[in-house]
Amino acid sequence: MHVKDLLSLKGKVIVVTGGSGLYGKCLVEGLAEADGTVITTSRNLASAEKTASEFGSKGLQVHPMVLDQGFTDSVENFRKELWERFGRLDAFVNNAVSRPMKGYRAPIAAFEESMRVNATGMVDLLREMTDLIIKTGGGSVINISSMMGMKGPDLSNYEGTDMGDLPPDYFFHNAGLINLTRYMAKMHAGKNIRFNCISPGGLFNHQPQAFLDNYCRKVPLRRMANPDDIKGLAVLLASDAGAYINGENILMDGGLNA
Numbered sequence: 411m412h413v414k415d416l417l418s419l420k421g422k423v424i425v426v427t428g429g430s431g432l433y434g435k436c437l438v439e440g441l442a443e444a445d446g447t448v449i450t451t452s453r454n455l456a457s458a459e460k461t462a463s464e465f466g467s468k469g470l471q472v473h474p475m476v477l478d479q480g481f482t483d484s485v486e487n488f489r490k491e492l493w494e495r496f497g498r499l500d501a502f503v504n505n506a507v508s509r510p511m512k513g514y515r516a517p518i519a520a521f522e523e524s525m526r527v528n529a530t531g532m533v534d535l536l537r538e539m540t541d542l543i544i545k546t547g548g549g550s551v552i553n554i555s556s557m558m559g560m561k562g563p564d565l566s567n568y569e570g571t572d573m574g575d576l577p578p579d580y581f582f583h584n585a586g587l588i589n590l591t592r593y594m595a596k597m598h599a600g601k602n603i604r605f606n607c608i609s610p611g612g613l614f615n616h617q618p619q620a621f622l623d624n625y626c627r628k629v630p631l632r633r634m635a636n637p638d639d640i641k642g643l644a645v646l647l648a649s650d651a652g653a654y655i656n657g658e659n660i661l662m663d664g665g666l667n668a
């Protein structure tokens with residue numbers, strides 16, 4: 411098959427959770443630009459609709475849906491409505507993240523809240539989406555973790571800023587997600603479904619100059635990630651061009667951790 415056809419997402423239905431967030435918007439845009447039919451989810455419909463109409467006005471196929479992965483009922487309703495409306499699911503991009511914990515000494519209840527969404531709810535949703543992909547006949551799951559799920563924090567990046575009080579939940583659940591990816595790949599052997607993980611580095615978001623200077627000095631490419639950087643990788647993993655990539659974690663950090 412021609413490589414352009416391998417990379418095309420035409421006819422594929424793809425869910426991106428947290429599609430109105432920083433990396434979420436990049437993922438929605440890239441997957442829709444590759445001709446996928448993309449469902450962008452948010453906890454509130456207005457936010458998903460805003461994202462969908464922004465991309466819809468560029469001629470992209472983006473549909474808004476409501477989902478709060480912290481609640482089993484919401485996950486169940488989403489699964490049902492998704493199947494009723496689209497009748498298939500080819501790829502699931504597990505991107506949403508909740509950030510209730512603000513630092514190392516934050517109340518332990520904030521850790522529990524993080525686990526409710528980022529661990530319990532995430533696994534609930536992952537299992538439901540996996541079932542739909544298998545019912546469709548196969549496809550791809552892309553988990554979005556972080557380079558912070560692969561290593562401890564480099565506190566020198568935060569010198570000269572007030573950003574250095576990093577919460578433990580983020581390191582915990584992102585690391586878990588990387589190995590959950592391998593677990594799912596093995597558990598679903600023989601069902602024509604692939605599970606991969608992308609572990610990105612930091613996306614430029616107008617961070618304080620001191621942080622940018624500290625961070626970018628260590629990146630061989632001398633910059634943070636930009637919105638286009640994750641698109642091609644997501645398209646590769648969602649498409650038939652990535653048909654033999656399974657159980658993998660791909661670090662996308664400009665060489666920072668090389």
Ligand SMILES: NC(=O)c1ccc[n+]([C@@H]2O[C@H](COP(=O)([O-])OP(=O)(O)OC[C@H]3O[C@@H](n4cnc5c(N)ncnc54)[C@H](O)[C@@H]3O)[C@@H](O)[C@H]2O)c1
Pocket residue numbers: 427428429430431432433434452453477478479480504505506507508509527554555556557584609610611612613614
């Ligand atoms: N931003 C970065 O620099 C960066 C770096 C490395 C990895 N990541 C990873 O990228 C992914 C997205 O991060 P981001 O920075 O774009 O986050 P973000 O905070 O900008 O967006 C997260 C999205 O998740 C949604 N969300 C929160 N709670 C939810 C719930 N209960 N149910 C459903 N959706 C919920 C939010 O509404 C939001 O749209 C995460 O997996 C994160 O670990 C981000």
